[in-house]
Amino acid sequence: MPSINHISTNIVHGVLYIVPTPIGNFSDITQRALIILKDVDLIAVENIYHTHILLKNFNINNHLILINQKNENKQTDKIIKKLKLGKKIALVSNAGTPVINDPGFILIKSCHKNKIRVIPLPGACAAITALSASGISSNRFCYEGFLPTKKIARCNLLRSLRKEIRTIIFYETPHRILKSVTDIIKEIGTERNLVLVKEISKYWEYIFSGTSYELLSWLQQDINHCKGEMVLIIEGFQNLSNNVLTQEVYDTLYLIQKEISLKKAVTLTSKIYKIKKNILYNYAINHFK
Ligand code: SAM
Numbered sequence: 001m002p003s004i005n006h007i008s009t010n011i012v013h014g015v016l017y018i019v020p021t022p023i024g025n026f027s028d029i030t031q032r033a034l035i036i037l038k039d040v041d042l043i044a045v046e047n048i049y050h051t052h053i054l055l056k057n058f059n060i061n062n063h064l065i066l067i068n069q070k071n072e073n074k075q076t077d078k079i080i081k082k083l084k085l086g087k088k089i090a091l092v093s094n095a096g097t098p099v100i101n102d103p104g105f106i107l108i109k110s111c112h113k114n115k116i117r118v119i120p121l122p123g124a125c126a127a128i129t130a131l132s133a134s135g136i137s138s139n140r141f142c143y144e145g146f147l148p149t150k151k152i153a154r155c156n157l158l159r160s161l162r163k164e165i166r167t168i169i170f171y172e173t174p175h176r177i178l179k180s181v182t183d184i185i186k187e188i189g190t191e192r193n194l195v196l197v198k199e200i201s202k203y204w205e206y207i208f209s210g211t212s213y214e215l216l217s218w219l220q221q222d223i224n225h226c227k228g229e230m231v232l233i234i235e236g237f238q239n240l241s242n243n244v245l246t247q248e249v250y251d252t253l254y255l256i257q258k259e260i261s262l263k264k265a266v267t268l269t270s271k272i273y274k275i276k277k278n279i280l281y282n283y284a285i286n287h288f289k
Pocket of ligand 1: 023024093095096097098099100101102124125126127170171172173197198199200201202229230231
């Protein structure tokens with residue numbers, strides 16, 4: 001039930017508002033975000049240019065201070081001093097929810113240490129918006145941010161996630177998506193279900209849903225498929241220890257894959273027993289040596 005914000009009386013300092021901004025469509029900004037951005041004494045921004053465009057669109061004129069990965073320590077001290085003087089400050093990033101793979105963590109931690117009130121506003125976040133549309137279970141999920149840029153680190157991380165049963169969310173970039181999906185196939189398999197959610201709330205918004213192998217083929221089809229802002233969602237490892245795989249299915253798959261490639265063995269077994277290929281494939285790569 002929406003309500004008017006209750007302000008606690010025992011905090012004497014200023015307030016830091018965490019204000020999410022749209023991840024594409026400016027209409028997604030909330031009424032409350034606009035009120036706060038107009039009302040505060042200062043807005044701490046990741047990038048002056050980006051925020052200036054947003055504010056201009058809503059006819060908001062306010063003072064801005066830069067806070068980014070390079071200057072966060074120094075700027076935190078400055079901002080905390082202002083908050084202690086009773087100023088109201090809003091924190092915004094270039095898009096989406098600040099601190100979610102964006103600057104602000106040091107500042108927020110310091111606010112808590114200094115007993116300065118932090119008020120988070122609900123709003124856009126690419127990871128959660130993508131998850132909501134993915135068609136992959138969202139009962140349990142983990143957010144992993146961006147995959148490491150170095151191949152070895154990327155493969156190590158993916159290998160460590162091979163048996164993760166929760167849905168896994170990654171942020172991805174156009175120049176790395178092909179490498180990442182190739183490594184996902186190498187470390188997790190060809191049959192894991194993935195969903196790539198691109199350009200949310202923008203003109204080229206698109207959702208691709210399929211196995212890791214199908215996603216790689218789709219990306220390779222057209223250079224444009226790799227473009228845009230994107231979130232990659234990986235279905236968690238399906239634990240097969242019980243009901244689906246009987247000893248008979250296991251034996252069949254095991255014997256066939258000794259004679260032909262694992263991929264073909266999985267396809268055949270899947271046809272014989274009407275079991276999803278990704279279930280059989282995941283089982284095989286985790287149990288057969
Ligand atoms: N703080 C932001 C949030 O709450 O989503 C995320 C910032 S992170 C630096 C930027 C990444 O978010 C992009 O590389 C992309 O993976 C994802 N992203 C941002 N906007 C998006 C959009 N409109 N569609 C899909 N992914 C998006």
